[in-house]
């Protein structure tokens with residue numbers, strides 16, 4: 190936890206000091222409109238994206254002298270956290286030129302390598318001062334993804350973190366959401382240059398194998414819902430919970446580093462559903478049931494019972510066809526399921542011999558509380574200097590017996606994710622996220638025109654049954670939702686009506 194003494198001293202910092210804003214490059218957020226949906230239709234929300242502060246140029250408030258170069262702080266400008274925080278300013282970003290981030294209509298493209306830049310992370314902004322907050326308990330979240338050009342060792346991620354809505358603006362952080370501050374996640378990352386408006390300079394150590402990254406004593410923890418972590422070979426969705434509300438800085442054991450992995454405040458493993466790992470190797474990939482050679486829609490439903498999150502469902506839509514998620518095929522997970530529930534998580538941990546840190550920190554109920562408080566949407570493309578992304582698309586741990594349940598996560602080999610290889614051979618890779626929609630259950634997707642060949646398993650967006658029409662009953666194959674203002678009422682086992 191944050192040392193009490195430091196918290197106290199922060200309160201008395203001169204208020205003129207702060208994580209400052211530079212004026213060398215104008216900050217223009219690329220527009221990325223999204224849609225909020227109910228049974229009566231969807232409305233456009235004028236959202237945009239903002240680059241995370243960690244990728245930004247950090248320089249002296251009075252000049253263009255770098256405060257940080259490669260993975261080293263300037264000793265003069267940054268002799269200690271307080272001086273550094275006062276001396277250094279974050280600047281605007283050239284999204285496409287420097288970072289390979291572009292938007293077009295409702296689509297966001299994240300390129301992997303652009304010049305000297307590797308990967309990026311952006312957040313969805315509501316306006317110049319606040320992130321778009323997602324409160325998704327008993328709601329659904331939908332997007333399209335094109336990862337046909339995203340190979341082994343890469344991760345095109347779309348996820349929610351319980352970040353502060355204004356980016357943590359304070360007397361020590363003048364930049365805020367407009368400059369992408371306030372990141373946190375369930376890995377309690379130490380690589381953030383500023384946490385809560387304080388330079389993370391104490392004991393900063395440059396990474397041995399990443400010239401652009403380092404780690405300070407402080408980590409930044411919070412609840413995380415990974416809606417999508419994937420490349421064309423494998424995909425996972427994973428809730429991770431923390432014994433904490435909102436952004437929580439950590440030091441020492443609380444960060445859960447290395448041998449403290451299961452003693453920290455966050456559940457680093459999470460409870461993942463990766464179809465390949467869960468026993469269906471034919472479900473998602475190039476030419477498979479969900480064909481990653483072309484674009485498809487990913488729907489995630491956060492089902493609540495009595496205000497408590499009890500299930501996270503997944504379905505896909507491709508070429509107008511709804512594709513239900515794959516079923517588990519793992520001894521010990523019984524009955525076979527295609528969604529995440531606490532029962533599934535407990536059986537999975539047991540079947541794979543994994544520590545159940547998800548249950549220990551509150552399981553789905555804790556995830557649901559974070560979803561109802563509100564979370565920020567992050568979209569990123571990255572390679573993995575710590576574990577080669579083998580936990581997502583290969584055999585992990587890489588030295589374990591591949592015949593054991595849970596070890597194989599995807600078809601990639603155990604050298605494919607080496608960042609040096611990935612950066613040199615897959616530099617031109619990219620991911621495209623588009624058509625972001627959120628709102629009431631079953632209102633953000635439709636089966637489209639070519640759906641007539643298979644029975645739809647979800648009602649089309651715009652064809653909920655009208656007032657007085659049938660909406661259910663034995664043998665009924667039509668719409669099971671009702672237009673706004675009416676609800677589907679069971680009159681007898683053979684007939685339900687919108688009333």
Ligand SMILES: *[C@@H]1O[C@H](CO)[C@@H](O)[C@H](O)[C@H]1NC(C)=O
Nearest residue numbers: 249250251252266275276277
């Ligand atoms: C920036 O300029 C101000 C005003 O001249 C001065 O007080 C401050 O020390 C300077 N900071 C740096 C880092 O040069």
Ligand SMILES: *[C@@H]1O[C@H](CO)[C@@H](O)[C@H](O)[C@H]1NC(C)=O
Nearest residue numbers: 315316317318319320322354
């Ligand atoms: C920005 O969005 C936040 C959250 O939606 C809202 O509370 C705030 O009033 C908005 N500010 C402006 C200037 O529109």
Ligand SMILES: *[C@@H]1O[C@H](CO)[C@@H](O)[C@H](O)[C@H]1NC(C)=O
Nearest residue numbers: 391392393405406407440441
């Ligand atoms: C820096 O590292 C030293 C030695 O490991 C440790 O005693 C000290 O507490 C660390 N400083 C911070 C701020 O964590």
Ligand SMILES: *[C@@H]1O[C@H](CO)[C@@H](O)[C@H](O)[C@H]1NC(C)=O
Nearest residue numbers: 432433452453454549550551
């Ligand atoms: C969560 O944190 C509280 C207070 O910090 C502590 O009392 C409790 O034991 C923690 N629970 C778990 C499961 O770590």
Ligand SMILES: *[C@@H]1O[C@H](CO)[C@@H](O)[C@H](O)[C@H]1NC(C)=O
Nearest residue numbers: 396397398574575576577608
């Ligand atoms: C990179 O270095 C970290 C420690 O800084 C280490 O844990 C990791 O295994 C290394 N990764 C690779 C791919 O060499």
Ligand SMILES: *[C@@H]1O[C@H](CO)[C@@H](O)[C@H](O)[C@H]1NC(C)=O
Nearest residue numbers: 340341601602603604605606
């Ligand atoms: C492992 O994968 C990489 C990249 O996908 C490929 O270049 C390499 O030849 C593969 N190695 C083996 C032993 O299959």
Ligand SMILES: *[C@@H]1O[C@H](CO)[C@@H](O)[C@H](O)[C@H]1NC(C)=O
Nearest residue numbers: 630631645646647648669670
């Ligand atoms: C959503 O659709 C599914 C599948 O058709 C159905 O089981 C479920 O009851 C629907 N939920 C709501 C709230 O309409």
